[in-house]
Amino acid sequence: xxxxxxxxxxxxxxxxxxxxxxxxxxxxxxxxxxxxxxxxxxxxxxxxxxxxxxxxxxxxxxxxxxxxxxxxxxxxxxxxxxxxxxxxxxxxxxxxxxxxxxxxxxxxxxxxxxxxxxxxxxxxxxxxxxxxxxxxxxxxxxxxxxxxxxxxxxxxxxxxxxxxxxxxxxxxxxxxxxxxxxxxxxxxxxxxxx
Amino acid sequence: xxxxxxxxxxxxxxxxxxxxxxxxxxxxxxxxxxxxxxxxxxxxxxxxxxxxxxxxxxxxxxxxxxxxxxxxxxxxxxxxxxxxxxxxxxxxxxxxxxxxxxxxxxxxxxxxxxxxxxxxxxxxxxxxxxxxxxxxxxxxxxxxxxxxxxxxxxxxxxxxxxxxxxxxxxxxxxxxxxxxxxxxxxxxxxxxxxxxxxxxxxxxxxxxxxxxxxxxxxxxxxxxxxxxxxxxxxxxxxxxxxxxxxxxxxxxxx
Numbered sequence: 226x227x228x229x230x231x232x233x234x235x236x237x238x239x240x241x242x243x244x245x246x247x248x249x250x251x252x253x254x255x256x257x258x259x260x261x262x263x264x265x266x267x268x269x270x271x272x273x274x275x276x277x278x279x280x281x282x283x284x285x286x287x288x289x290x291x292x293x294x295x296x297x298x299x300x301x302x303x304x305x306x307x308x309x310x311x312x313x314x315x316x317x318x319x320x321x322x323x324x325x326x327x328x329x330x331x332x333x334x335x336x337x338x339x340x341x342x343x344x345x346x347x348x349x350x351x352x353x354x355x356x357x358x359x360x361x362x363x364x365x366x367x368x369x370x371x372x373x374x375x376x377x378x379x380x381x382x383x384x385x386x387x388x389x390x391x392x393x394x395x396x397x398x399x400x401x402x403x404x405x406x407x408x409x410x411x412x413x414x415x416x417x418x419x
Numbered sequence: 420x421x422x423x424x425x426x427x428x429x430x431x432x433x434x435x436x437x438x439x440x441x442x443x444x445x446x447x448x449x450x451x452x453x454x455x456x457x458x459x460x461x462x463x464x465x466x467x468x469x470x471x472x473x474x475x476x477x478x479x480x481x482x483x484x485x486x487x488x489x490x491x492x493x494x495x496x497x498x499x500x501x502x503x504x505x506x507x508x509x510x511x512x513x514x515x516x517x518x519x520x521x522x523x524x525x526x527x528x529x530x531x532x533x534x535x536x537x538x539x540x541x542x543x544x545x546x547x548x549x550x551x552x553x554x555x556x557x558x559x560x561x562x563x564x565x566x567x568x569x570x571x572x573x574x575x576x577x578x579x580x581x582x583x584x585x586x587x588x589x590x591x592x593x594x595x596x597x598x599x600x601x602x603x604x605x606x607x608x609x610x611x612x613x614x615x616x617x618x619x620x621x622x623x624x625x626x627x628x629x630x631x632x633x634x635x636x637x638x639x640x641x642x643x644x645x646x647x648x649x650x651x652x653x654x655x656x657x658x659x660x661x662x663x664x665x666x667x668x669x670x671x672x673x
Contacts, residue, residue, distance in 0.1 A: 236513075236515060239515045242489050335614060336542055337421060338542070338585065338639070339464065340669040341421045361494070403493070403494075404462075
């Protein structure tokens, strides 16, 4: 069973539908036992970092998520919250990955909205996905390049669009909205061994 | 590199597409889901659904449609048309819409923009602005461009940005339906005025209009309806032409 963490943040319907199209059923839940016993956990996110962290705290999920042992995939804000800190409202993240989330400079339009090419792809998430594939992104804050970076994109400079540390994975783009390449990435995540 | 987006717009009434469509491969040209699926396959970058129905059933019919679209396609889509409250937006986002577009309601109650941005995030709040150039002044219009206001396009765009909108969908009433090209001068000025993405709308007639709106109008995305629905412009061919003109577009090889 795939658990999608439910903490009232964002569009989870599209994610559920994307998994359905891959023939996988998912459970939207904030229940600790259900999340712990899932084969894989998806951690979505949308909106502001501060209110998302408050909601996670409210459900006790800020303690639970960093201790999960199965593969976990953070999407969009879910990826950013894997980091230690966000400039967005000066918020403390889950601290799984060392790094600070920063805001795009006003030299470019903010939010970045649309399809951008990704490159320097590493690791099992990007199996069969070629460099310069396009993914759909909507975000005003970004994770700089880190040791854990497994894919980058360029928007006023190179930055991280995917991270991996141990069993924790994160993607800044929305695989559920990124057509075939996004579907392939989700399939790769579902195919990860425990 | 971030690519320029091509966005077909589907007018919806009572859950069906309104304007005629002339798609060879469709079983049911009035079915928005089938049309949306076709556009996604043709590598449209996004879709906009504009609901123009005025029945009491409207909200429920639209919510049902959004759910069916979300189940079928894997590209982002925006829903607009008569959205005026947080409750309206909540049900659409819950059913799988990525963004909502508000127009008249934002002018009547600008605080709605702040409230939506706060509750759902700026990334899903598109403010649609219909404007008409009258004696060198761009004035915002309501009710599909029928009712003039005293609002200046550029002032209003600035206010909309500062209130937390994530994107602006600008339709020039002078250009809409003419097939003579987009309002590139005003679009370029908008781009200098605000720092959120801008979707150009109104006036698409041929491929060079798209080239011009990206190059001269500095638009981030271009929206059109009939030229796509009637097959006058095919999206793959359009994207190839744009690429030839050194405009960054998403072309996926299978």
